[in-house]
Amino acid sequence: MRAHKSMTSTDVYPSQVAVLAFMASVTFKVLMLPRYFAGECGRQAWFAMAIMIALDIAVFAFVYKIACAGGIRSLDISLAVKNGALVVIVAGSLLKAVLFCSECIGYTATTLFDEGLWRLVLAGFIPAIAYVAYKGFNVMARVAQIAIWLVAAVIVLSILLADFQGEADAVLPFMPSARVATSCDRYLFWFGDFTPLMFCSVTADFRKKHVPVLISLAFIFVFTVGFVLAFNSVYGGGSTLISYAFGKLAIFNKLSRLLGALDFPVVCVWLLMATVKLSLLLGAACEGLAHFVGHRGLIAAVLAVVVGVICKFAVVNIAAAHAFFSGWIRYFAALSEYVVPMTVWAAWELRRRRRAEA
Amino acid sequence: MSKRPASRKWIIIPLLFVLFVAFGNLSSGINLLDRAIVVGLAIDGSADEIELSAQIVLPQNGGVSSGGGRFAVYESKGATLREAIEALSTTTGLRASFAHTDVIMFGTDFLRSGSGDVLEYIFKSELVRDTALLVAAPGEAKRLLKIKLPVNEVVSYHLIEMLQSNRDEAGQNPMTLQRYFFNYFTVGGAGYMPLVNVVKETEGSLTPDSGKAEDAYRLDLSKTVVMTREGYLMRLDREESKGLSYATKRLNSGALPYEEDGERKEAVILDTRFDYRAVAEDEVQLDLTLICRPAEKSHSQGGRQVGVPGEDAKAQIAGAVQSAVEQCFNVCRDEQCDVLGLGEVLYRKYGADFVRNDYLSRLKLDVRVSVFTK
Numbered sequence: 129m130r131a132h133k134s135m136t137s138t139d140v141y142p143s144q145v146a147v148l149a150f151m152a153s154v155t156f157k158v159l160m161l162p163r164y165f166a167g168e169c170g171r172q173a174w175f176a177m178a179i180m181i182a183l184d185i186a187v188f189a190f191v192y193k194i195a196c197a198g199g200i201r202s203l204d205i206s207l208a209v210k211n212g213a214l215v216v217i218v219a220g221s222l223l224k225a226v227l228f229c230s231e232c233i234g235y236t237a238t239t240l241f242d243e244g245l246w247r248l249v250l251a252g253f254i255p256a257i258a259y260v261a262y263k264g265f266n267v268m269a270r271v272a273q274i275a276i277w278l279v280a281a282v283i284v285l286s287i288l289l290a291d292f293q294g295e296a297d298a299v300l301p302f303m304p305s306a307r308v309a310t311s312c313d314r315y316l317f318w319f320g321d322f323t324p325l326m327f328c329s330v331t332a333d334f335r336k337k338h339v340p341v342l343i344s345l346a347f348i349f350v351f352t353v354g355f356v357l358a359f360n361s362v363y364g365g366g367s368t369l370i371s372y373a374f375g376k377l378a379i380f381n382k383l384s385r386l387l388g389a390l391d392f393p394v395v396c397v398w399l400l401m402a403t404v405k406l407s408l409l410l411g412a413a414c415e416g417l418a419h420f421v422g423h424r425g426l427i428a429a430v431l432a433v434v435v436g437v438i439c440k441f442a443v444v445n446i447a448a449a450h451a452f453f454s455g456w457i458r459y460f461a462a463l464s465e466y467v468v469p470m471t472v473w474a475a476w477e478l479r480r481r482r483r484a485e486a
Numbered sequence: 487m488s489k490r491p492a493s494r495k496w497i498i499i500p501l502l503f504v505l506f507v508a509f510g511n512l513s514s515g516i517n518l519l520d521r522a523i524v525v526g527l528a529i530d531g532s533a534d535e536i537e538l539s540a541q542i543v544l545p546q547n548g549g550v551s552s553g554g555g556r557f558a559v560y561e562s563k564g565a566t567l568r569e570a571i572e573a574l575s576t577t578t579g580l581r582a583s584f585a586h587t588d589v590i591m592f593g594t595d596f597l598r599s600g601s602g603d604v605l606e607y608i609f610k611s612e613l614v615r616d617t618a619l620l621v622a623a624p625g626e627a628k629r630l631l632k633i634k635l636p637v638n639e640v641v642s643y644h645l646i647e648m649l650q651s652n653r654d655e656a657g658q659n660p661m662t663l664q665r666y667f668f669n670y671f672t673v674g675g676a677g678y679m680p681l682v683n684v685v686k687e688t689e690g691s692l693t694p695d696s697g698k699a700e701d702a703y704r705l706d707l708s709k710t711v712v713m714t715r716e717g718y719l720m721r722l723d724r725e726e727s728k729g730l731s732y733a734t735k736r737l738n739s740g741a742l743p744y745e746e747d748g749e750r751k752e753a754v755i756l757d758t759r760f761d762y763r764a765v766a767e768d769e770v771q772l773d774l775t776l777i778c779r780p781a782e783k784s785h786s787q788g789g790r791q792v793g794v795p796g797e798d799a800k801a802q803i804a805g806a807v808q809s810a811v812e813q814c815f816n817v818c819r820d821e822q823c824d825v826l827g828l829g830e831v832l833y834r835k836y837g838a839d840f841v842r843n844d845y846l847s848r849l850k851l852d853v854r855v856s857v858f859t860k
Contacts, residue, residue, distance in 0.1 A: 238612065259498060293664065301834050363664060365671020369610045376616065 137264025138199055138415070140328045142337050144269035145195060146344035147276050148328075152321040152408055153184060153348045155401040156228050158374045159235060161318050162359045164450070166367035168311035171299050173367075174356045176308045180319045181352050185345050187466050190473040191322040192330075192341060197476065199329040201419055205475040211420075213468045217323055218416035220464025222435065223457065225409040227317060229253075229439050230449040232402045235372050239395045250436050257403055258432030261410035262425055265328050268407050275400035282397045283351075286378050294361030316458040320465025321405075324412035326472070371446075374398055410435065522560075522580035526642025527614075528627035530593040531563065533600040538562045538570040539628035541642045542578060543586075557640050559631045567604050571613075584614045588646050590663075591627035591682070592620070594711065597718040609667055616664035619649045620679040622711040633684055633703045641705075645682065648705060656740025656755055657728040659710045670715065673833045674824030674846065678730065681709040681721060712818070712825055719823050722814060729814030732774060732807055733760060733826050733853075742778055744795060744802040752781040753795050753803060756860060762828070764835040768845075770828050771852045774807060779860045794859050804855035815851045822846055 140148070157177070165173035194200055200213065233249045241249065260268055359373050370376055378394040413431050418424045443449045524540040531537035539561045560577050564570030574582045590608070592601060608614060623630045635644050649660040661679040670677045683706040710722040710730060722730060731737060737758040744751055759775040780794055795803065818825045824846055832845065 255502065259502075293662075295668075297830070297834065298668070301837070303837065362668075364668040365675070366609070366664070366667030368671070369606060369667060371610065372612070375612075 137266055138201075138327055138329045139331050140195075140266055140269045141331055142334050143340040144266070144273060145192070145325060145328060145330060146340035147272040148265075148269055148325060148404070148408065149188065149322060149341065150276070150344050150348055151272050151279075151401045151404045152324065153181075154352055155398070155405040156231060156318060156321075157181075157352050158355050159372055159398075160231055160446070160450075161315060162356050162373040163367060163370055164315055164318075164454075165311055165356065166360060166363075166365075168314060169305070169307040170365070171360060172302070172304055172308050173311075173360055174299060174353055175302070175304055176311045177356045178349070178353045179308070180312050180315075181349050183466075184319055184322065185349065187320060187469055188322045188325075188345065190469040191325050193473055194326045194469065194476070195328045196330045196335045200326040200472060201415065202329065203472065203476050204479055205472065206479075209472065209475045213472050214416040214419055216464045216468050217326070218413045220461060220468075221324060221409045221412040221416070222431065223453075223460065224317070224321075225406060225413070225431075225435050226438050226443065227449055227453045228402070228406060228409065229435055230443045230446060232399075232406065233439060234446045235375075236395065236399065239372070239375060240392070247440055250440055253403075254432050254436040257406045257410055258428050260403065260407035261414055261432075262428035264424075265408075265411060265415075268404055268411060271400075271407075272404045275397070275404060278397045279401060282378060282394060292358075292362070294358060295364070296361060298361045298364040299357055314454050314458070317453045317461040320461060323465050323469060324408040326469060327412055327415040521583040522575070522578040523583050523585070524587045525557070525640070526589045526591065526631060526645070527584070527587050528591040528593070528623070528631050529567075529601075529604060530596045530626045530628055531599075532596065533603070534565065536564055536567050536570040536604065537628070538564075538567075538574055539631050540574055540578075540582065541631050541640065542582075559628075561628065567607050587614045587618055589619045589621060589642050589649070590614065591630055591645075592622050592679075593627040594622055594624055594681075594718065594721075595626060597622060597711065597713065600717050601713075602715065602717055605666070609663055614663065616662065618663050619646060620661045620663060620666055621645065621649070621707075622679050622681045624681065624683065630682060630684065635703060635705070645705060648707060649680070652707070652739075654735065654738045656731050656737050656742075657708050657724065658740075659727055659731055659734075660707075669827065670713075672824075672827050672830045674827075674829030675715065676719070676818075676823045676825045677713045678710050678722075678825055679713070680707045680727075681711045682707060683709065712821075712823055714823055720817070720821055722817065725810050726814040726817055729807075729810035729812070730825060732758065733772060733811045733814065736760075741781065742776070742803045742806065744799040744806075746796065746799045751795070751799070753778040753799070753859070754781050762831040764831050765852070767832070767836055768848045769850045769852060770831050771854065772811065774811070774853065774855045775858070776803065776807065776855065777858045777860060778803070795857075800857040800859070803857045807855045807857075808853045811853045812851070815853075819846050819849065826851075 161177075162173065165176050169176050194203065197203055200210070200217075203210065229250075233246050233253065236249045236253070237246055260271055355373070355377070359370075359377055360367050362377065363370060367373075375394050375398070410428065410431055414424050414428045417427045417431075421427070522540075523543045525543060526541040528539040529536065530539070539559055541557055541559050544556050544558055560574060562570050562573035562577050564573050571582055605620075609616065630645075631641050633641060635641060649658075652658040653660050659678055659680050661677070666677045666679065669675055684703050685706050687702045687704045708724045708727060710727040712719045712722060731740075735758075737755050740755045742753040742755060744753065755776060755778050757777040759773075761773045763771045763773070765771050778795075815826060828849060828851065829845060832849075
């Protein structure tokens, strides 16, 4: 695919939006969330995941319309709505960046380092995501396009070589209860990951090519719900004890007794996805703030330091982060991830119709 | 493209490279060179003091499964498992790596003293792969690591081979870490693991490596230890362990003795199926199907197939299997331990309301066995 002449840092193709959407949505839903869901609603975890992913996909429709209209920054809406939305997105993205950065650092420190030194992992990881965030959305899209082949390789190998020990009975009987709704509510912060894509501008010539995006959304639904089903059928109630689901289900841990545990390939591939996801969040915060004050490079550096400092000093451990983000603050995520895209779209649509009538 | 971004790129790339190399060396990143590779782990002691014994590949020699002095057993202690592992690294002088640990042995003394936290810690901490096999040893598990076996003197490897090759044999109940916690969290959940009995095989036999006369032993895995969420519960004997294997696994090997024409014969299991059905709130039906063949080759004689178990023999086999399963069920019901997972069967049909704390005491198990020959 040749680069469009007027490409800016937020210009992306639909195929790139598709890959970004996949990484934005899936990365942290297959790490710690399956355990939380299993603890909250047991065998019905897959159903809770299905409901929330369906909701996310519905909201994505609004996000994608905004991206096709040139992105939130160039949208013709009232200044009050635009500025309000940008402030909420910046705050929401930063909060999410702190949560997911803690999960990411915890996972990396546990699996790749003996003593789990958070500060060293942070020091290595934060500059990388800050740099990608600073470079803009089309660089994130390029990184995602490179990483997706490795992700696909891990998924395909895991499926082809799997010695699946799961039992369908472990996710039966299907008895949806109030606990499903409770867990959907409690883990709101882990959902609605498409808001950063509101800053993207889908390249004008490709705005009617929706097939890659539709394929991606279908795959997101099937993959995440399927993952939770597989996870719960393999571990049953033991799912509540497993911190990091993604590495556990990957085949490399079980390939051969002589090879031993091979976590590295899976962790490294997942880290690529996490880099894209976190740079999307940091990038959204950068874009939002740059709308008011400019200096994207400086903003990216300052935000990276802020996120790093919070992760190091304020987030004592993953359990503390989990307790905080599943508390009242989760409703802020509902505001930034669900209310804002719909409000911005409604404001734009109203103004567009009024202009058309005039 | 202007020159400025390009020059900035060439500053950032080497900077990141230096940063990663520097941090890679500063941190205690996992590498393969300074590892003490643990192939088998024995856990003893009590809830207050954990004693670890680890069979480790000596790094200068590499490791071969036949042993030959290339393995050593190191011991350590600690108030917690984490402390004991750190102490193990101090003892060996190398950081202990559990990536190749495929068998974890627990002394029954330790299991009795409250081992739940340790097992949970192992599972949660991702210390070992969840395909690692769990076994119990009578008394102290560390004794297991030190015995000499005639076939393969590396006990850990020998045990793994036994557990893996006999995985689907009647009477064997191998248990992985993953499966243990799967069972543990089912309705009325109970976990189990094989009990390794050391049987003295020969006295003063010559071993090829040492040339010295040493006692040789063999390992027997025909008994099973049952654990509940509260800890160690009981030991299933040989027949009860067989019953457990018939009722919980698809088997493809194992002998089924019977008598025919005044002779003692054996049939060999080819395949089994089991299917639980809740027929009432206090009754579960287990349909067991066994497909087997005679141990000795059958042949045709005068239009009659000789060597194939007849109807009477099939009834004997079915009776023995039914009796083994019922023995296992009865002993578990007496101890209020749902090792067969019957609470799950009831839950799936009747929902949570029907599965009360005392469901086992009033539960009946109707075992129906069908035997087919090939």
